[in-house]
Amino acid sequence: MPDLRLGRLPKVGVVRMTIILPEPLKEELDQYAAEHGRLYEPVDTAALIPHMLEAFVRSDRGWRSRKTKAGRSRQPVTSQASSTMRSGAEGDGSA
Numbered sequence: 001m002p003d004l005r006l007g008r009l010p011k012v013g014v015v016r017m018t019i020i021l022p023e024p025l026k027e028e029l030d031q032y033a034a035e036h037g038r039l040y041e042p043v044d045t046a047a048l049i050p051h052m053l054e055a056f057v058r059s060d061r062g063w064r065s066r067k068t069k070a071g072r073s074r075q076p077v078t079s080q081a082s083s084t085m086r087s088g089a090e091g092d093g094s095a
Contacts, residue, residue, distance in 0.1 A: 003039065004032075004035065004036055004039060005055065006036065006048065006051055006052060006055060007040075008040050009040075009043065009047065009048070009051055010051075014050070019049075026045075029045045029048065029049065030045050032045075032048065033045040033047075033048050036048060
């Protein structure tokens with residue numbers, strides 16, 4: 001039987017949020033958590049949700065593309081500032 005896409009859960013720091021779910025989604029999440037617990041180790045449904053959301057965001061090509069473009073538009077300013085600082089330090093012989 002194939003492993004679930006989510007895999008084992010990493011240990012990370014947390015921030016508490018409250019969300020509202022439709023009942024059918026909650027039932028399906030509970031079923032998923034039961035199967036995940038059977039394959040790996042028992043886990044509460046609520047513990048799976050952040051990892052599912054993270055996997056979703058990372059797999060969203062549109063989001064990754066927009067995030068990369070936003071990073072590129074900010075990057076030249078940072079690169080220019082750091083190269084100015086490097087050339088200034090090299091030019092005055094104080095390194």
